[in-house]
Amino acid sequence: MKILLAGDSTVANCPTHEFPMSGWGAHLPPLTYRWGAVHNFAKGGASTESFRDDGLWAALLAEAGEGDAVLIQFGHNDQKKQHLAARTGYAANLRAMVGEVRDRGAAAVLCTSVERRHFLDAPSSDAVLAESLKDYPEVVRELGLELAVPVVDLNAWTRRLYRRLGPDRSRELFCHFGPGEHAHWPGGLADNTHFSQSGAALVAGEVARQLGSLGYGAAGSKELSTTAGRG
Template sequence: MKILLAGDSTVAGCPSYEYPMSGWGAHLAPETYRWAAVHNYAKGGATTESFREEGRWQELLHQAVQGDVILIQFGHNDQKREHLTARTGYAENLRRMVADVRSKGGVPILCTPVERRHFSGGIPLETLGEYPAVVRDLGGQLGLEVIDLNQWTRALYLELGEGRSKELFFHFAPGEHAHWVGGLEDNTHFHENGARLIAAHVSRELETLVLGLRVTTAVQP
């Protein structure tokens, strides 16, 4: 079976000159190679709208066959577009994606968007507004499995604390990175260390969900 990924830069692979910046989708294949192949269509800057308009969604659907799992995680860039608010354009686009996957016989699984790293008083802030809640709501309304990466990443940041959680993200002092020679403190995009942790969590969640789906299918008359 295949796992096909739709998402933004927090899921996508990055160009070599940005190494070790990485989305978690770039590290999912080593976690799932025993039972599924991964095809990552995620793209930096993508919204639920641009992903379709640029043809990437159609490319993904063209590769999907019955039984394939399609993971969908957007929100970071939708949040920046007035017409893609959580309970209007964003929710409508996710509903349409789910319907498209089901029409191909695939299994859609929604992911809440990973949280950005921003602390206040030692507590990680919620920076994505209603977007994670909308994904959870759609899961219930449409009978979908949801991997709650927003909740899981915030719990991870809290466990590590404000200092150690920096290691998950792309933080470099001036002169430490050839591309960002002036330094960079990016609390949205992951260092490969953080991306690998998230990929391992997604793999564990997926393996449980996929095995459950197979058992359910097998016992149906």
């Protein structure tokens, strides 16, 4: 069995010069090696459209076969394009992807986009976590029901994680450096979208846990529940 990943920079194996920035897909193999090899096709800046246009979707499908799982997480870059709005182009592209995965005998697993770390100062002085992805996560949940596809709800999970840690401690999940603190980022960096190594590892752990709840890891079982892993 293979686990194939389609997504953007929050999933991808980031290039060496961006270290310690990391997508969660880079930390998945040690957690799922007993189930099968991870093939990470995710790319920084990718949307549901550019992933196909760049040939990455075709390359992934060429590797997919009976019993494999294809995890799909987009949205961060789709929301930057008007024609890839959540309920139009984005939803249509995800429907097509699910159909093409099924045509190859593989199982599609939709993932809601991990949340960005954007805290707002409420009038009460309590920090409020913004919903930066608007209706994109909800559309994925709706597609899961419509298409009978399991959903790994990383948006809901990361939102709970950030709120539990709060504005200060949650910063450690992302790439924040002062000038001169890191050789790869000499001018400093304050990034609330891309994970640090520790942040990416935490998300990968949750992905592995939810895949386990969907049936992966059970002896001789690759059947996926369409309801486990939500929320």
